Amino acid sequence: MTQLLLATRNAGKLAELQRLLATAVPGVEVLGLRDVPEYPEAPETGATFEENALLKAREAVRYTGLPSVADDSGIAVDALNGMPGILSARWSGRHGDDPANTALLLGQLADVPDDRRGAGFVCAAALVLPDGTERVLRREWRGVVVHEPRGTNGFGYDPVFLPDGLDRTSAELDAAEKDAVSHRGQAFAALLPVVQELLGG
Amino acid sequence: MTQLLLATRNAGKLAELQRLLATAVPGVEVLGLRDVPEYPEAPETGATFEENALLKAREAVRYTGLPSVADDSGIAVDALNGMPGILSARWSGRHGDDPANTALLLGQLADVPDDRRGAGFVCAAALVLPDGTERVLRREWRGVVVHEPRGTNGFGYDPVFLPDGLDRTSAELDAAEKDAVSHRGQAFAALLPVVQELLGG
Numbered sequence: 001m002t003q004l005l006l007a008t009r010n011a012g013k014l015a016e017l018q019r020l021l022a023t024a025v026p027g028v029e030v031l032g033l034r035d036v037p038e039y040p041e042a043p044e045t046g047a048t049f050e051e052n053a054l055l056k057a058r059e060a061v062r063y064t065g066l067p068s069v070a071d072d073s074g075i076a077v078d079a080l081n082g083m084p085g086i087l088s089a090r091w092s093g094r095h096g097d098d099p100a101n102t103a104l105l106l107g108q109l110a111d112v113p114d115d116r117r118g119a120g121f122v123c124a125a126a127l128v129l130p131d132g133t134e135r136v137l138r139r140e141w142r143g144v145v146v147h148e149p150r151g152t153n154g155f156g157y158d159p160v161f162l163p164d165g166l167d168r169t170s171a172e173l174d175a176a177e178k179d180a181v182s183h184r185g186q187a188f189a190a191l192l193p194v195v196q197e198l199l200g201g
Numbered sequence: 202m203t204q205l206l207l208a209t210r211n212a213g214k215l216a217e218l219q220r221l222l223a224t225a226v227p228g229v230e231v232l233g234l235r236d237v238p239e240y241p242e243a244p245e246t247g248a249t250f251e252e253n254a255l256l257k258a259r260e261a262v263r264y265t266g267l268p269s270v271a272d273d274s275g276i277a278v279d280a281l282n283g284m285p286g287i288l289s290a291r292w293s294g295r296h297g298d299d300p301a302n303t304a305l306l307l308g309q310l311a312d313v314p315d316d317r318r319g320a321g322f323v324c325a326a327a328l329v330l331p332d333g334t335e336r337v338l339r340r341e342w343r344g345v346v347v348h349e350p351r352g353t354n355g356f357g358y359d360p361v362f363l364p365d366g367l368d369r370t371s372a373e374l375d376a377a378e379k380d381a382v383s384h385r386g387q388a389f390a391a392l393l394p395v396v397q398e399l400l401g402g
Contacts (some may be wrong), residue, residue, distance in 0.1 A: 045312060047280075077250075081282035093308020104305070107294020111246060 002028045002199050007060035007070040007135065009033050010089075010096070010155070017071065020179060020188040027183055028199055036064055049086055049124035050136045057128035067199055073123040073184060075157045077105070077145060079112045087121075088156065090154070102160055104148060109145055117144045121161060121170070123183040125191045127198065135194050139186035143170075154178060203229045205398050208271040210234050211290075211297075211356070218272065221380060221389040237265055250275065250287055250325035251337045258329035266331055268400055270392065271338045274324040274385060274397075276358045278306070280313045286323075289357065294334035303350060303361055310346055318345045319337060322362060322371070324384040328399065334359055337396050340387035355379060 006017045014032045033039050040063065046052040049072045056070035074088030082106065084091040092100035109117060121143070126136040142164045149159035151171030158171035163181065170178060179185040207218045215233045234240050241264065247253040250273045257271035275289030285292040285306065293301035310318060322344070327337040343365045350360035352372030359372035364382065371379060380386040 045314065047317065080288075081286070082283050083280070083281050083284050087281075087309055090311075091309065093305055093311070104294055108288055108292065110291075113246065116248065132247070 001147065002058055003031055003066050004028050004195065004199060005031050005033075005036070005064055005066040005068040007033060007056045007068050012027045014177065016175070016184055017069070017188065019175065020185065020192075024025075025034060026200070028195070031066070033060075033065040033114055036078075039063060044072070044086070046086070049122055050126070050138060052086055053124040054128065054134060054136050057126040057134075067127070067129045069125065069127050069195070071125045071187065072185060073121065073156075075105075075161065076119040076120045076122050076140075077109070079109060079116050094131040098156055100187035102157055105145065105157065106147065106149075106160060114144070117146075119143060119145050121157075121183040123187040125184075127191060127194055129198060133198060135191070135198075137187060137190050137194075139183050141181065141186065154192050204232055204267050204369060205229050205396065205400060206232050206234075206237070206261050206265055206267040206269040206270050207265065208234060208257045217376070217380065217385055218270070218389065219375065221386065221393075227401070229396070232267070234261075240264060245273070245287070247273075247287070250323055251327070251339060253287055254325040254327035255329065255335060255337050258327040258335075262329045262331055268328070270326065270328050270396070272324055272326045272385060272388065274322065274357075276306075276346075276362065277321045277323050277341075278310070279319040279389045280310060280317050299357055303358055305378040306346065306358065307348065307350075307361060315345070318347075320344060320346050320362065322358075324388040326385075326388040328392060328395055334399060336392070336399075338388060338391050338395075340384050340391060342384040377395065 008014050018030055044052050046055050052072035053070050057068045074085050076082040076085050089096055092104045094100055105150035120140040122140050124136055125140045128134050143162050145160050146162050150169045151159050154171045159169055161170045209215050219231055219286050245253050247256050253273035254271050258269045261269035277283040277286050290297055293305045295301055324339050325339045329335050340386040344363050346361050347363050351370045352360050355372045360370055362371045
């Protein structure tokens, strides 16, 4: 059976990506980094979501020899010129501290009026094969940053992101609802045919 | 004697601006907000440095009836798409907490390599007269963000800003050295002829 590695350590992302990929590509076993002993810390030195997704997928191929998928995601806030962007997970200076990152973002936007609180959840998804084949694509999910966190699903900035056209934050959507419309759902839906074409055929 | 109001509460800025303006415009007495009892909190709801400088100067004219000068300044970091920008003073979510703001910026840039740490100190300076005449201009001082604070002069992000062509941070320059080259020095030097033309003649 062909194996495909999802190159992420983030438990929330891994659950989302496995959910999206595992059943959609028959005949492919989807592994996470939990299945790879002593995997080194992946680099995130790119200047864009796409670069970082490719860096992570390349590193995973180099270390495991397996076809690898990686994503880089974040929230791009209009009033912050698109930041936190690629720094979303370490916005407060503490990597992966969701409450601190979210509290900081709300503090920075405290005086920003409602008509200037637009934002996009952005996801770049990359597939890299051992033969050097590379694909990367990007999707965005538009909405606004609300003033107080709402909801307990998801992770990251989900509790403060109100998607356009919905009356619940991303953290108030259940997993299936979120996958159907989210940046990551869109990006991986778009990547699936590529995975199928390159691995499943 | 004509009076001119410097509409700032920031002690560091006030000292700089008074130093720059007081002797340069003969016959004009330069007041600070400390001289205006119960001055209300000025709005900073603009989307640009120029808008905020004009808002502050207009508010000062409205409240005092005096010709008023105001500035809005901050650091625009390339790797943060020009942020903290107009949010520089409240970047950590706590307005005016220089150590917290600086520590946060360094944390956000921790993984950003030296060749991508370019930044500019930006100053917009506005003059508003009681008759509605308005002038605003903007100057930038380029440099890089260093990895550790150095120096004790100045305020704000001075300790982590290394100006292009210098080997000392902005906080290691003395006041006269800084005024001669800084964003604020440049902006107020450019505003002085306007003040002289509109008030001194």
